[in-house]
Amino acid sequence: MKFLMNTGRTVPQGESVERKDSPEYEKATSVCMIHPVDMMVLGIEDGARVCVKNKSGEVVLVAVSSEAIEQGTIFVPLGPYANHIIDSETHCTGMPDFKSMTVDIEPGDTPVMTVSELIEKLGGVRYAH
Amino acid sequence: MLIKDVVCPFCGCLCDDLDVEVEGDRIIRVDNACTLGSSTMVGDHRLKNPIRRNGTRWEDTTYDAAIEEAAQILLDADRPVLYGWSSTHGEAQSLGVHLAELIGGVIDSTTSVCHGPSILAIQEVGHPGCTLGQVKNRADLIIYWASNPIDAHPRHMSRYTTYATGFFVQDAQHDRKVIVVDTRRTQSADVADEFLKIKPGGDYAVLLALRAIVRGRADVVPAEVAGVSRVQLIRVAEMCKAAKFGAIFFGLGLTMTAGKNKNVRNAIELTDELNRHTKFIISPMRGHWNVYGSNEVFTWMTGYPYAIDFSRGIAFYNPGETTVIDILSRGECDACLVVASDPAAHFPRSCVEHLAKIPVIQIDPHPNATTHICRLQIPGSVAGIDAAGTAYRMDGVPIRMKSIINTGIPNDTEILQKLYNRVREARGE
Ligand code: SF4
Numbered sequence: 001m002k003f004l005m006n007t008g009r010t011v012p013q014g015e016s017v018e019r020k021d022s023p024e025y026e027k028a029t030s031v032c033m034i035h036p037v038d039m040m041v042l043g044i045e046d047g048a049r050v051c052v053k054n055k056s057g058e059v060v061l062v063a064v065s066s067e068a069i070e071q072g073t074i075f076v077p078l079g080p081y082a083n084h085i086i087d088s089e090t091h092c093t094g095m096p097d098f099k100s101m102t103v104d105i106e107p108g109d110t111p112v113m114t115v116s117e118l119i120e121k122l123g124g125v126r127y128a129h
Numbered sequence: 130m131l132i133k134d135v136v137c138p139f140c141g142c143l144c145d146d147l148d149v150e151v152e153g154d155r156i157i158r159v160d161n162a163c164t165l166g167s168s169t170m171v172g173d174h175r176l177k178n179p180i181r182r183n184g185t186r187w188e189d190t191t192y193d194a195a196i197e198e199a200a201q202i203l204l205d206a207d208r209p210v211l212y213g214w215s216s217t218h219g220e221a222q223s224l225g226v227h228l229a230e231l232i233g234g235v236i237d238s239t240t241s242v243c244h245g246p247s248i249l250a251i252q253e254v255g256h257p258g259c260t261l262g263q264v265k266n267r268a269d270l271i272i273y274w275a276s277n278p279i280d281a282h283p284r285h286m287s288r289y290t291t292y293a294t295g296f297f298v299q300d301a302q303h304d305r306k307v308i309v310v311d312t313r314r315t316q317s318a319d320v321a322d323e324f325l326k327i328k329p330g331g332d333y334a335v336l337l338a339l340r341a342i343v344r345g346r347a348d349v350v351p352a353e354v355a356g357v358s359r360v361q362l363i364r365v366a367e368m369c370k371a372a373k374f375g376a377i378f379f380g381l382g383l384t385m386t387a388g389k390n391k392n393v394r395n396a397i398e399l400t401d402e403l404n405r406h407t408k409f410i411i412s413p414m415r416g417h418w419n420v421y422g423s424n425e426v427f428t429w430m431t432g433y434p435y436a437i438d439f440s441r442g443i444a445f446y447n448p449g450e451t452t453v454i455d456i457l458s459r460g461e462c463d464a465c466l467v468v469a470s471d472p473a474a475h476f477p478r479s480c481v482e483h484l485a486k487i488p489v490i491q492i493d494p495h496p497n498a499t500t501h502i503c504r505l506q507i508p509g510s511v512a513g514i515d516a517a518g519t520a521y522r523m524d525g526v527p528i529r530m531k532s533i534i535n536t537g538i539p540n541d542t543e544i545l546q547k548l549y550n551r552v553r554e555a556r557g558e
Contacts, residue, residue: 004329009281014280015168016168018172020495020497022174057478068313069313073313079474083481086477093246094241094245094436094448094454095241095454096385096454099382100330115474115498122481123502125182125501127187
């Protein structure tokens with residue numbers, strides 16, 4: 001099912017932003033807020049894992065139901081999870097479409113990766129603090 | 130020991146009224162800060178010493194060895210990018226410009242991926258702004274457009290707008306009206322007098338409709354514009370015209386959606402229109418505590434606010450070409466110095482993939498997502514905590530940050546000065 005993805009700051013994301021290897025940061029940035037009606041259409045419950053993908057890549061997130069989100073859109077806090085599926089096209093402005101990417105969502109049961117696993121997948125070498 | 134009036138190094142509000150209790154080299158209590166500010170001040174998640182990657186292993190190193198290795202990486206590079214700069218003090222930013230010029234590199238700040246488009250719009254049509262002090266003391270109408278202060282700048286409302294008592298606004302809750310415009314109902318929208326819920330991507334159309342109504346041409350506006358009824362738009366336009374002093378604060382909802390700089394230009398032009406009726410100002414909600422400082426420092430040194438390319442021997446500025454995301458997505462950059470920011474967490478995937486292929490040196494106090502892709506990380510102290518330095522608040526007011534504890538960790542200026550000296554020396558200058 002197609003959605004328009006919005007990203008942005010949240011308090012839990014900001015609180016843990018200086019501890020990116022912490023479970024709090026991972027939890028704060030790997031959520032995908034969806035309107036309850038869209039959750040029903042997808043056939044998922046609060047806390048279910050979803051696979052969010054587009055031509056840039058795919059990432060597994062935890063679905064959280066929120067009536068504040070417009071139907072047909074999702075909100076993902078800014079961070080490495082959201083950016084895993086953001087395209088680098090800037091339309092000659094220097095700024096990618098961080099708040100207007102079209103994504104496809106499917107229910108899934110793959111575990112949510114940690115931040116270091118995500119970055120390792122992109123070619124990094126994990127530093128364990 | 131209690132230290133009063135400490136400045137918070139987290140967001141662009143740069144709150145300067147924190148009471149901090151310190152014990153030796155530790156901060157044990159913070160009063161007056163929001164959750165984001167307190168967790169920054171009391172956080173003890175620092176990297177203890179410089180680290181370097183040896184193949185697939187990490188090892189500790191010394192400051193001198195790390196600076197030597199960093200200098201070699203920069204000297205070997207043909208297209209180095211010096212990126213970040215929003216969470217460090219002005220003195221370090223200025224050294225960054227000198228270093229970029231010396232090695233013929235590109236210097237860009239996180240502005241590129243936050244309010245870069247706002248600057249493009251301001252360069253086209255100007256910036257009718259003012260200080261936050263003026264807003265607090267005079268503004269009787271506040272508009273938060275595509276910004277969510279409760280989550281991103283938690284004390285903005287209590288220090289300057291919704292809940293702040295001012296000289297001419299004695300009873301803020303009663304005398305000040307607040308309008309929130311957003312695509313989702315945020316907590317900030319919940320406390321507003323009026324909430325305009327617009328369809329995603331509808332900002333440009335709604336701004337145009339408001340401009341038409343303010344000009345007296347409500348007749349050309351359709352019954353609904355991007356999910357907002359004409360009735361509500363007329364009501365909002367009347368509220369704006371009736372205000373004695375209106376202030377629009379806009380966020381990344383304008384700069385990161387289709388239209389980008391054109392959305393911001395349209396918002397500035399609405400402000401212009403409103404100034405034919407009353408006093409109105411507009412300002413971006415700058416995110417990182419000194420991102421505005423990077424624009425100020427880069428501008429007084431090079432003439433340009435961000436994305437400055439020294440590869441021609443002179444300062445060249447062309448956002449869309451010399452901006453970090455574009456350089457990385459073209460696969461052009463062959464070494465990167467990251468200072469006080471975390472591109473691996475905040476850049477699109479393909480840019481992070483490119484960074485993982487090239488030598489990245491990071492100067493940052495915390496292990497972060499970029500740590501996993503860098504070759505070398507050098508921790509510096511933090512302005513406002515264990516380093517002193519100057520920062521610019523979101524309204525362009527420079528504020529001196531004090532050092533309130535002594536950790537013995539070198540600050541970013543000291544690290545960059547040594548790096549700069551080493552590069553010059555190696556080039557026989
Ligand atoms: S609003 Fe911003 S500057 Fe003020 S205390 Fe909170 S994080 Fe710090």
